[in-house]
Amino acid sequence: MKGRVLNTSIMASVAAVVVVMWVMLASVPKTSAIPAFSRKYQTSCTTCHNNYPELNDFGEAFKKNGFKFPKDDETFVKEPPVLLGSKAQKEAFPGAVYPGEIPGSIPIAFRYSGNFNYNAKQPIAAGFLPRTDLFVPNTFTIIGAGSFGPTLSFWVDNDISAGGDNAAAGLGDGYLKFNDLGHAFGLPKDTLNLRMGQFELELPITQARTINLTPYDVYSQASIAPIANAACAMVGSPSGTPCTTNNPLQFGIPQRGIEIGGYPNDGYFIWSLAVVDGANNGPALRNSKDVYARVSQRFNLERDPESRSAVQAAGPTGPHDHTSIRFGAFYYYGRNALNMDNSLFPGFGTVREPFYRVGGDIRFKYRNQLEIYGVGMYGHDQNLLPNAATGAGFIRTSPVTFTGGFAQANYWVYPWMIALLRYDFVNSPTDFFNGASRYDTRNRFSPGIQFLVRANIKLAFEYQHRWERPVTLNNGNTIFFRPNGIVSGIDYVF
Amino acid sequence: MSLSTIAAKAAVAASLALVLTGAGRANEIKGKVSVQGIKSAENIAVYVDAIPDKKFDAPKDHVVIDQRKMAFIQHVVAVQQGTTVDFLNSDPVGHNVYWPSISGNKKLSHNLGTWPKGEKKPFQFNDLGTASLLCNVHPEMSGYVVVVPTPYFAVTDKDGNFEIKNVPAGKYTLKTWSEDGKPTTQAVEVSPTTTTVELTVKK
Numbered sequence: 083m084k085g086r087v088l089n090t091s092i093m094a095s096v097a098a099v100v101v102v103m104w105v106m107l108a109s110v111p112k113t114s115a116i117p118a119f120s121r122k123y124q125t126s127c128t129t130c131h132n133n134y135p136e137l138n139d140f141g142e143a144f145k146k147n148g149f150k151f152p153k154d155d156e157t158f159v160k161e162p163p164v165l166l167g168s169k170a171q172k173e174a175f176p177g178a179v180y181p182g183e184i185p186g187s188i189p190i191a192f193r194y195s196g197n198f199n200y201n202a203k204q205p206i207a208a209g210f211l212p213r214t215d216l217f218v219p220n221t222f223t224i225i226g227a228g229s230f231g232p233t234l235s236f237w238v239d240n241d242i243s244a245g246g247d248n249a250a251a252g253l254g255d256g257y258l259k260f261n262d263l264g265h266a267f268g269l270p271k272d273t274l275n276l277r278m279g280q281f282e283l284e285l286p287i288t289q290a291r292t293i294n295l296t297p298y299d300v301y302s303q304a305s306i307a308p309i310a311n312a313a314c315a316m317v318g319s320p321s322g323t324p325c326t327t328n329n330p331l332q333f334g335i336p337q338r339g340i341e342i343g344g345y346p347n348d349g350y351f352i353w354s355l356a357v358v359d360g361a362n363n364g365p366a367l368r369n370s371k372d373v374y375a376r377v378s379q380r381f382n383l384e385r386d387p388e389s390r391s392a393v394q395a396a397g398p399t400g401p402h403d404h405t406s407i408r409f410g411a412f413y414y415y416g417r418n419a420l421n422m423d424n425s426l427f428p429g430f431g432t433v434r435e436p437f438y439r440v441g442g443d444i445r446f447k448y449r450n451q452l453e454i455y456g457v458g459m460y461g462h463d464q465n466l467l468p469n470a471a472t473g474a475g476f477i478r479t480s481p482v483t484f485t486g487g488f489a490q491a492n493y494w495v496y497p498w499m500i501a502l503l504r505y506d507f508v509n510s511p512t513d514f515f516n517g518a519s520r521y522d523t524r525n526r527f528s529p530g531i532q533f534l535v536r537a538n539i540k541l542a543f544e545y546q547h548r549w550e551r552p553v554t555l556n557n558g559n560t561i562f563f564r565p566n567g568i569v570s571g572i573d574y575v576f
Numbered sequence: 577m578s579l580s581t582i583a584a585k586a587a588v589a590a591s592l593a594l595v596l597t598g599a600g601r602a603n604e605i606k607g608k609v610s611v612q613g614i615k616s617a618e619n620i621a622v623y624v625d626a627i628p629d630k631k632f633d634a635p636k637d638h639v640v641i642d643q644r645k646m647a648f649i650q651h652v653v654a655v656q657q658g659t660t661v662d663f664l665n666s667d668p669v670g671h672n673v674y675w676p677s678i679s680g681n682k683k684l685s686h687n688l689g690t691w692p693k694g695e696k697k698p699f700q701f702n703d704l705g706t707a708s709l710l711c712n713v714h715p716e717m718s719g720y721v722v723v724v725p726t727p728y729f730a731v732t733d734k735d736g737n738f739e740i741k742n743v744p745a746g747k748y749t750l751k752t753w754s755e756d757g758k759p760t761t762q763a764v765e766v767s768p769t770t771t772t773v774e775l776t777v778k779k
Contacts, residue, residue, distance in 0.1 A: 123646075124646075124716065125646055125714060125716055126714060126715045126716045128713060128714075128715055129713060129714055140669070140670075140713070151668075151669065152668075152669075153668035153669070154668050157645060158645055158646065158669075388692065392670060392692075393669070393670065394669075394670040394713070396670060396689065396690035396691065396692075397672075397689060397690060398687070398689045399672065399674070399687045399689060399712070400670075400671075400672030400674065400687065400689065400690055400711070400712040400713060401670030401671065401672060401690050401712075401713050402713075497712075537715065
């Protein structure tokens with residue numbers, strides 16, 4: 083029995099390495115600005131975006147209102163919807179289907195983004211990496227979004243191709259949302275909404291609508307037990323016995339599930355409670371579901387009392403985003419499960435490892451000129467050992483943990499030129515054991531600049547100063563190499 | 577009085593009224609603007625240029641430009657120099673009104689800021705030229721205030737027709753301003769009756 087456990091442990095180790103590499107290279111689905119709304123309202127992208135796809139105050143209000151203007155939406159719609167039943171049909175309900183509507187024209191938009199990469203010279207022992215790579219990733223996305231009436235909205239975005247023709251891509255978000263359900267119970271506007279389908283969690287800082295060319299490292303962090311077994315050995319387990327934590331969850335990838343939440347008080351307070359599969363894009367991997375909760379509160383720093391209650395603040399040079407600060411906290415809990423079919427550790431039964439992610443965030447915004455935000459996260463996965471002594475069951479060992487986060491500042495030099503400075507860090511002893519970095523902490527500095535050539539066309543540049551990676555040479559020596567690089571991208575929507 | 581007598585008197589009265597009305601239309605310039613290389617002849621300002629040794633008092637009446645459904649209404653407004661324009665916001669969304677220059681003179685740029693729905697903000701246009709009205713959050717919005725030196729001006733309708741009333745008889749220079757076309761200049765002699773002109777604006 084013990085021999086079989088050891089064989090499977092090698093397989094598990096190999097699998098872990100593969101997962102780590104996948105984690106390092108994974109691209110995160112991106113959603114984007116919606117030219118379909120531009121067409122519907124005959125308005126520019128800048129109505130909702132200061133630097134698409136990031137939303138400004140008006141865009142946030144538009145989204146929270148079910149993709150409708152915050153006030154008097156009907157007067158602004160230039161493409162009237164098709165009624166699926168007259169409004170008077172409401173009186174006939176439940177004797178008739180409740181009336182709804184669909185957008186007057188097909189609410190579809192398209193996005194293309196492609197990156198030009200310049201890579202630091204990589205030691206050949208780490209594998210060949212071309213110094214330059216044109217338009218990778220190379221993604222074409224179709225986006226559909228809109229409303230089905232006053233209280234229903236929808237969103238679908240799908241990367242039709244990524245990397246090349248017919249390359250594997252997939253659904254980003256695809257959900258139906260019931261807006262302002264609390265109205266029926268006399269609750270304040272937008273206190274209670276229901277969303278179901280596949281969606282990005284109510285993250286502190288969105289990954290799906292990021293303006294960056296690369297995802298936040300901590301959002302891509304998975305928990306994989308160390309191959310070197312040092313952590314396992316610390317609790318005196320038999321040498322070579324693997325730890326079991328192998329949790330592929332990544333925060334920045336959409337989840338499938340159901341969410342209730344709301345944003346009363348004009349979105350100053352936001353709450354979200356979601357039950358999700360915990361499997362990101364793939365099919366469910368276990369029976370249990372995960373729970374995600376988040377709350378945040380914004381404080382308005384505008385002096386003018388009238389502006390404070392408006393969607394956008396009034397200024398001497400025009401409306402602008404509110405000068406504000408938001409604080410938030412989030413918590414994610416799940417129970418990862420392995421060996422359900424007994425193939426990994428025959429005879430040991432299913433191993434269930436509770437895990438959680440907890441963190442906080444802060445976001446400061448000064449009008450349309452400057453924003454500074456940061457997120458800190460702590461991850462904790464229980465890590466069980468197959469009990470080799472008894473040949474059955476599992477015993478606890480050191481948990482797999484990580485801390486991480488990012489801080490970013492964006493400054494609008496002009497409305498069309500945005501300077502960015504970003505710092506990512508992940509402190510993960512397990513990744514260190516797995517050979518991902520020279521030290522426990524992986525740091526990345528990413529200054530960048532972006533140009534809105536038009537409201538729907540963007541050129542973006544990002545330099546990445548990365549952490550050192552160990553590379554073992556043929557002679558057995560280890561050297562350390564920084565996979566720095568420059569990424570520049572073109573991005574347009576229509 | 578017989579029915580035929582009443583009908584005859586009514587006909588005479590109607591004819592007299594028509595004659596009097598016709599007399600009221602005297603001293604006017606009527607015309608049509610044709611365009612070449614431009615999509616439409618609508619919204620072209622036509623005005624009598626400055627008249628030597630003649631000054632006009634600034635009008636007391638204000639002109640209103642509305643911001644409604646995220647558009648400036650009217651798109652092109654011609655005003656006499658010194659006119660005060662009231663900028664109204666009829667939208668529940670925030671707008672501002674600014675112009676980066678007046679006929680290219682950036683020193684005359686101005687930003688009126690933001691104000692709530694239903695309120696107006698006045699501005700007196702004392703400088704000749706064209707102010708391109710913009711909103712810095714809705715770049716699709718645009719409007720024009722064409723500030724002209726005389727009270728004799730008009731803006732063409734969708735067919736390019738215009739009518740400038742109460743122009744004293746005399747010789748003048750007629751000018752045009754359009755969003756997409758070059759300015760045109762044409763001499764015109766206004767007689768005590770209606771003067772008809774044809775103008776062509778080219779891209």
